[in-house]
Amino acid sequence: MPAFHWWTAVGQAERGDKAGGACDPGHPPSSPNSARSRLLSDLPRSALPRVVIVGAGGHAKVVIEALRAAGFPPPLGLVDPHPPGPTVMGVTVLGGDEMLPRLKAEGAEAAVVALGGNALRLRVGDHLVSMGYALPVLLHPAAQISPSARVAEGAVVMARACIGPDATLGRLAIVNTNAVVEHDNVIGSGAHVAPGCALAGNVTLGDRALLGVGSAVRPGITIGADAVVGAGSAVVRDVPAGARVGGAPAMPLRR
Numbered sequence: 001m002p003a004f005h006w007w008t009a010v011g012q013a014e015r016g017d018k019a020g021g022a023c024d025p026g027h028p029p030s031s032p033n034s035a036r037s038r039l040l041s042d043l044p045r046s047a048l049p050r051v052v053i054v055g056a057g058g059h060a061k062v063v064i065e066a067l068r069a070a071g072f073p074p075p076l077g078l079v080d081p082h083p084p085g086p087t088v089m090g091v092t093v094l095g096g097d098e099m100l101p102r103l104k105a106e107g108a109e110a111a112v113v114a115l116g117g118n119a120l121r122l123r124v125g126d127h128l129v130s131m132g133y134a135l136p137v138l139l140h141p142a143a144q145i146s147p148s149a150r151v152a153e154g155a156v157v158m159a160r161a162c163i164g165p166d167a168t169l170g171r172l173a174i175v176n177t178n179a180v181v182e183h184d185n186v187i188g189s190g191a192h193v194a195p196g197c198a199l200a201g202n203v204t205l206g207d208r209a210l211l212g213v214g215s216a217v218r219p220g221i222t223i224g225a226d227a228v229v230g231a232g233s234a235v236v237r238d239v240p241a242g243a244r245v246g247g248a249p250a251m252p253l254r255r
Helices: 006-017 035-042 058-069 099-105 118-130
Strands: 051-054 077-079 091-095 110-113 244-246
Touching: 051 058, 051 099, 077 099, 091 099, 110 118
Parallel strands: 051 077, 051 110, 077 091
Antiparallel strands: none
C-alpha cells in the first residue's frame, strides 16, 4: 500500500479511538458524543490542508460536503475544463487544468480528485502526484471504519459507509454513501463501490471496477479489473476482468 501522508493520520487516529466495531448498530455514526466527533472538534484547522478539488460535476458536490463535515478548511477552489457554472456548492471554479501548476507554485499542497470515471480518476491522480500534490484520504465523519482497515492515498469513504475489519481500500477508491464493505475485502485502486452496495466478507473488487448502486456480493467473490456490475445486481459467482454483468443473479450483458 502507498504511504499515508501526515494528515491521513487523522483518519487513522479516529479509527483507533472509536468505541465499537465497524458497522456496529449500537454505535450510531452520527452520534455527537462519539470519539470520532470529539476528535474532529478538537482538531486544529491547521492540521488539515486546504485542497484543490479537481472536477466540478455532481461528485464534487458530495466531496465538498464531506470535506466540510470532516473539518477540512475551505477548499482553494475547483479545477475543471468544462464546469457547469462559476461555482459549485459555494466553491469557486478557478479554471481548467492549466491552473494546477500555478496553484502548486503558489503553495497548494494537496488535491482531491472528484471525478466519477474510475480510469480517469486514476490518471488524474497520477498526474497530480507527479506534480508534487499529495492526495489525502477523505473519511466522512458519519462513516464507520474498523481500526484494522487500511486506506490508501486519495481514497474517499462517504457518509454512513461501513468498512469492516482487515478491509483494504486502494488508492483513489470510492466507497459511496451507505455502502458496506465487510471484513477482509480488497477494493482495488480506482474502484467504485456505489451507494447502497453490500459486499460480504473476503470479496475482491479489481482496479477500476464499478459495482453499481444497490448491488450485493456473496462472500469470497472476485470481480475483475475494469468490470462493471449493473445497479441492483446479486453477484453470486466470480466476474472476469472487463466483463459487464447485471441482474439477480448477475449474468453477462450484451454490449
